[in-house]
Each structure stands twice: as C-alpha cells, then as structure tokens.
Amino acid sequence: MPADSVSIAWNASSDNVGVVAYEVFQDNNLLGEVAGTSANITGLAEGTTYQYRVRARDEAGNVSGNSNTVSATTDTSAPATCLGGVEAPYAESYQVNLGLWTQDGGDDLNWTRDSGGTPSNNTGPSSGSDGSFYVFVEVSGNGTGFPNMQAILNSPCLDLSNETAATFIFNYHMFGSSNAGSIDLDVSTDNGGS
DSSP, X not given: OOTTOEEEEOOOOOOSSOEEEEEEEETXXXXXXXXXXXXXXXXXXXXXXXXXXXXXXXXXXXXXOOOOOEEEEOOOOOOOOOTTOEESSOOOOOSSSOTTOEEOTTSSSOOEEESSOOSSTTOSOSSBTTBSOEEEOOOOSBTTTBTTOOOOEEOOOEEOTTOSOOOOOOOOXXXXXXXXXXXXXXOOSSTTOO
C-alpha cells in the first residue's frame, strides 16, 4: 500500500432482514458506507496511526452496535536510496576498465572496451574523447548487432540528493553508418525497479 493509505477488512454480519451496508468510522468520524467487508482508505498522513470501527446496516435501516476498534498505521515513505551509489559529479572515460559500469544480462550484445579503431573498416573512433580508450558496439552485418538489437550498459547509482539539477553528458561517435540506431538514456528513481 502507498504510504498515504490503509486497507481494513472485517467479518460479514447477518440478521433476519439482511445486511446491505457497513458504516466505516475513522477516529469516531463517519467516512461513509461500503457494501462489502473491506475498505481502502486513502489521503492519509504518512507514519500516522488511525482507529477504525464499523457497524452494519440492514434493509430496514437498523444499525448494529460498533465493532471492536482496530488500529492501522500508514507507512513512512522512505526516500529512494542510492544503494552502492556514487555522489555527483561523476565521470567515466573507461581508461582502465568499465569503471563502475556493468554489462546488462538482458540485452542482445555487449559493449566492448577498446582503443585505436573498431573491427569494421572506416567506422568507430581512433581514440576516446578523454584518453585512448572508449566503449563500442559492433553493428556491422545483419544479425551481428544490426538491425533491432540492444546493447545496454548500466551506470552505477548516481546519488543526486545533494544536487538541485543534473546534466548527463555523453560523447559518442556514429561514423560509417547511415542508420546505426539510437542511444537512449533510461533513468530510474528506485534502483532499477522501474
């Protein structure tokens, strides 16, 4: 449940006329009626305890006594954390290895760290923008890396909690192809969960 809501449930009531609704009370205030035996209450304060009780109403308008009172506490939403992250500013030029970046296992092919060109003639850089090394993906040849294949490289978690704005800058080289695809930047605020 989100940090601003709780869910409560109770056992069904019965009487000789037939129960048609349940009145739901929060801290002695009537919230409204529900036909079933549960309610989701939203718009609450985070990390707060509320008291709930219900009473049944039948077709004739008779109302039962109050149920036992139960307590429910909303969660406290924790800020998204950057597990194992690095603080900004952060730069990586792949001069020693992939640094804190990792290959993704759910893609079609891997990035390669290299210097001095790529296997395909007249493609790729001859050096990195910040030294000799760079990473590249071979996309020449049908089925090798083109068309419709992905190569994903995951950055470390970047802790931007002390920043008021962020800029991501990438140097890239797409020489030798009229359609080498695209480079996308995906951002997550929940450690890659979404």
